[in-house]
Amino acid sequence: MKSPLLDRPGWRIQLAFFSADPEALTPDYEIGMDLLDNGISRNLSIDYGDYTIRGTLKGFGLKLGTVSQGRFVSRVRALIAETPILQAAIEPLLGAWQGLRLAFVQLDRLVRRAAAADPICRLLMTAPGVGSVVALAFRTGIDHPNRFAKSRLVGAHLGLTPRKYASGRIDRDGRITKCGDAMVRGYLFEAANSILSRLKKPCALRDWALELAERTSAKHAKVALARRLAILLHRMWLTGEAFRWPPAAA
Numbered sequence: 001m002k003s004p005l006l007d008r009p010g011w012r013i014q015l016a017f018f019s020a021d022p023e024a025l026t027p028d029y030e031i032g033m034d035l036l037d038n039g040i041s042r043n044l045s046i047d048y049g050d051y052t053i054r055g056t057l058k059g060f061g062l063k064l065g066t067v068s069q070g071r072f073v074s075r076v077r078a079l080i081a082e083t084p085i086l087q088a089a090i091e092p093l094l095g096a097w098q099g100l101r102l103a104f105v106q107l108d109r110l111v112r113r114a115a116a117a118d119p120i121c122r123l124l125m126t127a128p129g130v131g132s133v134v135a136l137a138f139r140t141g142i143d144h145p146n147r148f149a150k151s152r153l154v155g156a157h158l159g160l161t162p163r164k165y166a167s168g169r170i171d172r173d174g175r176i177t178k179c180g181d182a183m184v185r186g187y188l189f190e191a192a193n194s195i196l197s198r199l200k201k202p203c204a205l206r207d208w209a210l211e212l213a214e215r216t217s218a219k220h221a222k223v224a225l226a227r228r229l230a231i232l233l234h235r236m237w238l239t240g241e242a243f244r245w246p247p248a249a250a
Contacts, residue, residue: 010036053093060086073098111136124233126242128203129191138233141184151234158185160227176223185226192225202246205229 013035053076054064060083067075073094080086115121115132124135141158148154155161158181163174178185195206196213205225213221236243 010034053090053097056089056093057086062086069101120237123236123240123242127229127233127236128199128201128205128243129195129229130233131191134187134191137184137187138230141181142234142237145234145237148234151231151238154230154234155227158188158227158230160185160188160223160230188226188230189222191229192222195225195229196222204246205232 011034057064057076057079062079064075064079076090076094080090112132115125115135118136118139120139121132121135124130124138125132130138142148142154148157156177157179159177159179161177163177165172165174192209195203196209196218199206205228208228209221209225212224232243
């Protein structure tokens with residue numbers, strides 16, 4: 001019999017933890033859970049990636065240390081070369097790890113090729129924070145830019161504008177509507193996060209968002225930056241003009 005505490009509506013939450021390396025494409029580990037409306041979580045899952053292999057080695061007193069993905073397999077095999085029991089336990093994990101990594105590399109290559117072959121995606125990728133995945137998602141999510149009479153309507157179409165509560169003397173803004181394409185909205189939010197946390201070049205968009213974050217919160221700033229980025233990308237698409245970075249300081 002299911003407990004009444006667990007028989008509640010909830011939302012799936014997925015957290016990915018990346019290293020400090022700005023070039024990292026995959027997270028070190030991921031945690032997922034169902035968060036119920038009463039604050040209880042269930043169905044907790046943890047994906048450690050290569051941490052499973054590292055943990056097995058550590059149990060036998062072997063430390064892998066810091067190693068690149070390219071040298072990961074050779075380094076592990078060097079450590080287990082003289083331990084048949086470890087070889088029997090680790091080799092299947094290495095085979096699975098190599099298969100997943102190969103599939104990821106192949107998929108990543110296909111996505112990059114698809115974006116590079118499309119002139120609209122190449123144009124959109126001149127904007128900060130916009131890579132192959134964001135460009136392709138925005139390209140397919142908007143489809144025809146002429147559907148929107150004004151660029152600012154794109155933000156509302158993607159659910160990045162706040163709800164409006166107005167009745168009598170009440171007139172306030174709520175949370176964003178989250179209508180429209182959730183995938184495009186999510187990728188725009190990730191692009192905004194990349195601009196705020198990883199962009200090193202001078203950029204008026206980043207400066208504006210940082211100033212907004214000081215006055216409100218980092219989350220509000222990222223949502224507002226995602227909305228402004230959607231408007232900017234739509235305008236670039238209509239005009240055919242690439243993003244103009246400020247001139248480099250002499």
